[in-house]
Amino acid sequence: MFDTGRQHGDRPRTIVVGAGIGGLACALRLAHAGHAVTVLDRLPSPGGKMRQVDSRAGPVDAGPTVLTMRPVFEALFADVGARLDDHVTLIEQDVLARHFWPDGSDLTLTNDRTANTAAIDAFAGPKEADAFRRFCTDMERLFAAFDAPMMQAPDPSVMRLTGRVLQEPALIRLMAPLATMRADLRRRFADPRLAQLFARYATYVGGHPAQTPALLSLIWRAEEQGVWVVQGGMHALARAVADLAQAKGAVFRMGADVSRIEVSNGRVTGVTLMTGERLEADTVVFNGDPRALATCALGTGAAQVATQTLTTPRSLSARVWAFASTPDGPDLAHHNVFFAADPDEEFTSIAAGQMPADPTIYICAEDRGQGKDPPLVERFEIILNAAPLTDAPRPEKEAQICHQRTFPTLARFGLTFRPEPDEAALTTPSGFNRLFPASAGSLYGQSPHGMTASLRRPRARTAVAGLYLAGGGTHPGAGVPMATLSGRHAAAAILKDRIST
Secondary structure (H helix, E strand, O other): OOOOOHHHOOOEEEEEOOOOOOHHHHHHHHHHOOEEEEEEOOOOOOOOOOOOOOOOOOOEEOOOOOEEEEHHHHHHHHHOOOOOHHOOOOOEOEEEEEOOOOOOOEEEEEEEEHHHHHHHHHHHHHHHHHHHHHHHHHHHHHHEEEEEEHHHOOOHHHHHHHHHHHHHOOHHHHHHHEEEEHHHHHHHHOOHHHHHHHHHHHHHHOOOOOEEEHHHHHOOOOOOOOOOEEEOOHHHHHHHHHHHHHHHOOOEOOOOEEEEEEEEEEEEEEEEEOOOEEEEEOEEEEEOOOOOHOOOOEEOOOOOOOOOHHHHOEEEEEEEEEEEEEEEEOOOOOOEEEEOOHHHHHHHHHOOOOOOOOOOOOEEEEOOOOOOOOOOOOOEEEEEEEOOOOOEEEEEOOOHHHHHHHHHHHHHOOOEEOOOHHHHHEOOOOHHHHHHOOOOOOOOOOOOOOOOOOHHOOEEEEOOEEEEEOOOOOOOOOHHHHHHHHHHHHHHHHHHHHHHO
């Protein structure tokens, strides 16, 4: 039976609603600090979007696939007296990704800048190799400049960022503040394939390249610093954090669906489950899309939280195939991208709420990149960018059309699967909205479009005393490392506020 916390004495009672990586990172730190932590989630296992589904070859990841910024996870474990390597096995990838174009060309990028420069020289010529070298240097400078005052800071501000730029005025040119990623990359690279490749990083934060600020090309630097495969899948990382939190006393209740966050006199008092059970708490951390609070999906008590999500455009959604099959065709790495012939048409269609006729297709070959030959039947996750439900109603015969846009397209690249997956293997924007209520199917929260978009994200603290936010929909934003940092920010705010009180 669930312990309401009344017998915990002076230990503060904290409920974390949602067991995504942000909520898990917060729960782990608070449990280590002595809080009586209970984690509630409507899904059957922890991880949130880092989820797995069954296949005939075993569990297959159906969420995030790229793990970068390893120091974020090392710090999470170190902060609670543990070592990352003792709880999860990470395998660094020599090959970052393989890229294929309809004209038959392909480019493999690795974790070695010198090797990448040589590969681009062979792929597109010496001028483009020089352009790539300059691009890497510029993105390295931008990442170093904005990591501390933006991503690592719990409350970044225009003043703080301006101060950082004034320390190094040359950053203004590198930021290209009036340009989008697409425009800046087309200025940098004469070869449209390279501009298309690096513009794809806009989708890592749910953006369209033609509307995402040029500054976010620094995402490339995060990937250049290293990409890791998690042994057992990305879900294994979430499970490791959850297990450690539980070892430190956190209680997990999976399949516990929260109907309301209770607020009295401007202060959170607990939550009520769909079953009618009420759980008291001194602190509640909401690890879900903040839009759920603003839309009153969790009651009216927190309706004043994250109201900007009601008017700010949503980030991209996706159509995701997760299945097991035997492939035939080009040699795949763990991460692979098959590009559309016309990126402008692709993103114009998505912006109009339509399914592109010629999509870019990302494939994660989950059994590759682990130092051994893949099995005969491999596990795959295939991702196609899609509009959120705010921009597009569910089309008729969505699964059938998506299948037609996915597998015949890959067949033109020479890649086939035996057997091809059926409709049960597909998650659509509507499916993501059901999994993550009030998200409108968006996988990254608010849209990253506009130079100040990152400053408009909800922060860990809210206007309701005792209510805090964590997850990819809050600062510092989307992606597994960023959501993990959000958990750190939430835990630090809670501990600081408790000391202040």
